[in-house]
Amino acid sequence: MRTGQEPVGVIGVGYVGLVTSACLADLGQQVVCCDVDAAKIARLRNGEVPIHEPGIDELIRRNRDRLTFVTDLRDVFVEASIAFICVDTPPLVSGDADLSRVNAVIDAMPSSADGALLVMKSTVPVGTGASVRARLDRLGRGGVGYASNPEFLREGSAVSDFMAPDRVVIGSDDAANADRVARLYAGLDTEIVRTDVASAEMTKLAANAFLATKISFINEIANICENVGADVSEVARGIGLDRRIGSSFLRAGIGWGGSCFPKDVRALKQLAGNSGYHFQLLNAVIEVNEMQKRRVIGRLLTRLETLRDRRIALLGIAFKPNTDDTREATSIVLAARLVAEGASVVAYDPVASGVQLEALGATVAGSAAEAIAGADAAIVVTEWNEFRALIDPTLRATMRRPLLLDGRNLLDPIKARAAGYEYESIGRRSG
Numbered sequence: 001m002r003t004g005q006e007p008v009g010v011i012g013v014g015y016v017g018l019v020t021s022a023c024l025a026d027l028g029q030q031v032v033c034c035d036v037d038a039a040k041i042a043r044l045r046n047g048e049v050p051i052h053e054p055g056i057d058e059l060i061r062r063n064r065d066r067l068t069f070v071t072d073l074r075d076v077f078v079e080a081s082i083a084f085i086c087v088d089t090p091p092l093v094s095g096d097a098d099l100s101r102v103n104a105v106i107d108a109m110p111s112s113a114d115g116a117l118l119v120m121k122s123t124v125p126v127g128t129g130a131s132v133r134a135r136l137d138r139l140g141r142g143g144v145g146y147a148s149n150p151e152f153l154r155e156g157s158a159v160s161d162f163m164a165p166d167r168v169v170i171g172s173d174d175a176a177n178a179d180r181v182a183r184l185y186a187g188l189d190t191e192i193v194r195t196d197v198a199s200a201e202m203t204k205l206a207a208n209a210f211l212a213t214k215i216s217f218i219n220e221i222a223n224i225c226e227n228v229g230a231d232v233s234e235v236a237r238g239i240g241l242d243r244r245i246g247s248s249f250l251r252a253g254i255g256w257g258g259s260c261f262p263k264d265v266r267a268l269k270q271l272a273g274n275s276g277y278h279f280q281l282l283n284a285v286i287e288v289n290e291m292q293k294r295r296v297i298g299r300l301l302t303r304l305e306t307l308r309d310r311r312i313a314l315l316g317i318a319f320k321p322n323t324d325d326t327r328e329a330t331s332i333v334l335a336a337r338l339v340a341e342g343a344s345v346v347a348y349d350p351v352a353s354g355v356q357l358e359a360l361g362a363t364v365a366g367s368a369a370e371a372i373a374g375a376d377a378a379i380v381v382t383e384w385n386e387f388r389a390l391i392d393p394t395l396r397a398t399m400r401r402p403l404l405l406d407g408r409n410l411l412d413p414i415k416a417r418a419a420g421y422e423y424e425s426i427g428r429r430s431g
């Protein structure tokens, strides 16, 4: 369905901004995309797509005539009267969200933006809407409206998540502004949750904290399963069918990472602390996750006795499959720990860059086969589908020791053993 509403601006054209731009264009909008990264804008103008995200290339190609790429914020408001802020909000050393990029956008708002509506899609602490409002007023931009519209898409399935969201949350203290945002989503079959700005901001942080809690919970269940002879995949199936619990985010593994969970969970913990509340549960969720990554090292030591001069293959660098994003990926923690233990680390990922791992002393292989050849152990760090091909006696035979630690419970334990691997996974009886 084509909505054909007022032209839209998107400020910050990363994973969220580019997906938002392409999807809104596909819904019939004219979209002006703005980024301070001139090289990225030049690539986009040339038809290159700077991120790996299923479906995005085709969407951009199909809607080229509706997408304009600019580096100057003033060019956004020549056309657009509503603009999404999608800049990054990375963690500060303290764990608080760094809002300097958001503030840079606010400070650069041109006078031509008066009457326009700014819509915050970046994940921000509760209270940001109020401080942005005060900042706009202080800068003489009282005519610029503000609404919150947190984004829930997941990298790897971002296009379908945007086009078929479970809900769209709109926080606004002005019903007319909320209507303007809601109209942009008119082409989607979804529930619109209208609320105030602070509650919209909290909804995003609470959602990510809850999902991270679910994963840390099932990881602890997996660890206990290993001690008592139960199987976490059976347990997850059994509890997941209970509609009060639900089956998603109950997959045990070696810990969550990525550009959102770690920073958003820490940001909520800090936010709680700043407000005078000690968020005890969230502290445990974070600690369990850190321990889960480090348990891998203990498992390897049990099997290999030492890691000094052992060659360890890391299969997967991205924080999850179908993305090239490596921010706070588990591979980085593992590579750092393994190098510190004296191991030689060889990593491979189908799309993600290994630059961060190389900086830690790891080497990067051109294929999974090359990574595991001569290795004393291989760890499945990211559940890329292509790693299913590891179940092959010929590949296994190239390893110095066929120890395969499946950190994502990707492979069938029986088949992996039949291929000759010493196979271990997370919390599974047969694994």
Ligand SMILES: NC(=O)c1ccc[n+]([C@@H]2O[C@H](COP(=O)([O-])OP(=O)(O)OC[C@H]3O[C@@H](n4cnc5c(N)ncnc54)[C@H](O)[C@@H]3O)[C@@H](O)[C@H]2O)c1
Residues within 6 Å of the ligand: 011, 012, 013, 014, 015, 016, 017, 034, 035, 036, 037, 040, 086, 087, 088, 089, 101, 102, 104, 105, 121, 122, 123, 124, 151, 152, 153, 154, 155, 259, 260
């Ligand atoms: N990546 C996700 O899966 C996801 C999902 C939901 C929400 N979010 C949130 O969305 C926000 C963006 O995340 P992302 O992963 O797309 O980040 P990103 O780092 O991929 O993209 C941010 C973009 O903003 C640009 N930018 C920075 N300052 C700017 C400025 N002053 N003007 C214009 N552009 C500027 C950067 O150059 C970059 O291209 C974050 O707050 C994140 O927490 C991310």
